[in-house]
Amino acid sequence: MTIGVLVDVLLALSLVGLSLQVVTGRALFRDLVLFILFGLLIALSWARLGAPDVALAEAAIGAGLTGALMLMAYRRLAAGGAADVSPARRRPLLALPVAALAGILVAIIGLSAQGVERVPDAAGTLVLQELSATGLGNPITGVLLVFRGLDTMLEMAVLLVALLGAWAVLGAAHPGRLHQVDRETPLVSALLTTVAPVTLLIATHLLLVGTDAPGGAFQAGAVLTGCGVLLVLTGTVRPRAAAGLLTKLLAIAGLAAFALIGVSALALGRAPMTLPGMWAVYLIETAMMLSIALTMTLLFARSRALGPEQR
Amino acid sequence: MTSTTVYLLAASAVFGIGVYGLIVADHILRKLLALNMMGSAVFVFILTVAGVTPEGPDPLAQALVLTGIVIAVAATAFALALMVRMFQETGLTSLQGHDGDD
Known part of the structure; x- marks a missing residue:
């Protein structure tokens, strides 16, 4: 060993x-x-x-x-x-055997699947063979944007639906109640002035290297969300009651960019979802990153929009 | 025993533990924790059975898992929004209601 x-x-x-x-x-x-x-x-x-x-x-x-x-x-x-402490939990008699069986079942399926010989033209192998034609160096980005672009586009739709669903059940929100961080303390202001720009830098880096190395729109969007969470927690941006045009546009940016470029391929006589070039990859990825970051930050803040404090 | 088998067995165990947690948990947050752990177990499972190419695990499986992670967090966020609203309306944090106090 x-x-x-x-x-x-x-x-x-x-x-x-x-x-x-x-x-x-x-x-x-x-x-x-x-x-x-x-x-x-x-x-x-x-x-x-x-x-x-x-x-x-x-x-x-x-x-x-x-x-x-x-x-x-x-x-x-x-x-x-x-x-704070969760109430006493029920202990159904069958919970343990059901859980054990579920685990054993997964193990059996997995162990037998591992024994199956890999076919020479498995989809993943084909991806690696055809990758050079896409101009991308990262096979995962290749799958997400080129080979299975439709899946990724619909994934953005799922994110949008989650945001709309959360808005629908928002109810009477209590803006201004959750940010109790005192911005005057040196630690918080230092955190804001150092960490926020650095997260922007990391997100941009992840987005740009994603075409050739580990990274991409999702990772970049998540890091950018970290920046958004920081701004919400410190009260730098505050929840707003209604979403403005910019918020709505940014929320659908990823889905819209993907759909527009994907459909416009038809007008050029190509198959739908064919990307016309590297600029399209960067455009879609940037739009997706912004949409993901905005959607997740809004979900975190439990609000329809965010903006600077209004005096 | 290879590394993939080690992780496969761990994923199976975590999946089973997640099922147990999902059943016995009363608090919705606890149910979501268990569900998310089951999800992570499934993601590890997919990667360990997908097989490897010379450049690491199957890229298609990796992209699938990446998509899954994002969908999982979106679903969790929506579930949490539902939970908070339900708490605002009813004051309850479990699906059992008041009659299940034992």
């Missing part, structure tokens, strides 16, 4: 241990924090499996963003007077 496998075993054991803690824990806040840790370890295991694109996305979105959303929701419940 090499050191590498040993690391993998340790990581795997930590994953199982952490998930057990999260499920059986008593204090909800502690379990939320452990869940974020779990996400980071998942990201590490993806890095170990040789999938840095997915690792980046998991660290930024799966652990960071989901964690931030959950902590914010927890805080909203606490602010409304919900009990």
Whole structure:
């Protein structure tokens, strides 16, 4: 057994241990924090499996963003007077056997699937063979934007639907109640003036290198959301009651850019969703990044729009 | 035992634990935690069974997982919005209602 496998075993054991803690824990806040840790370890295991694109996305979105959303929701419940410690949980007799069977089933399916010999012309192999024709160096970006562009476009539609759904159930929002961070303290202002520009820089970098190296619109959008979350938490931007034209345009930018370029290929006599060139890749990715960042920040802030404080 | 098998077994265990958490959890946030862990387990599962190419795990599977991560966070965000609204309306944080106090 090499050191590498040993690391993998340790990581795997930590994953199982952490998930057990999260499920059986008593204090909800502690379990939320452990869940974020779990996400980071998942990201590490993806890095170990040789999938840095997915690792980046998991660290930024799966652990960071989901964690931030959950902590914010927890805080909203606490602010409304919900009990901190979750009420006594039911322990159905069948829970344990059902869970064990589910786990065993997954293991059996996976182990038998691993034994299946890989066909020489598997879709993933074809992607690598045809990648040079796309002008992209990163096969995952190639799949997302060129080979399976329709999937990615519809993914933006899912994000939009989630935002519209959240707006529909917004109810009587209480803007101005959640940002309790004192902006006058030196730490917060230093955080804002250093971290916010750096996140912008990292997001732009991730977006641009995404064509050839690990990165892309989703990772960049998630990092940009981090900047948005920071601005919301420090009260630099405040929730607004109604979405203006700019907010609406930015929310649909990714979907619209993808759809317009995809459909305009028909007018040029090509198959739909064919991208006319690298400029289209950058345009779509930029639009997607902005849409993702805005959508997720609005979902985090639980508001229809954000803007600078109005005096 | 190879690394992929190690992660496959871990993903299976986490999936089972997630199912257990989903069943026994009362608090909606806890249910969402369990669901998200099951999702992560499925993503690891997909990558470990997809097979490898000379340039790492199958790129199609990686793109699929990447898409899945984003969809999962969108669904979670919507579920959290629903939960907060339900709490505002009813003061409840579980789906059981008041009659299940045992």
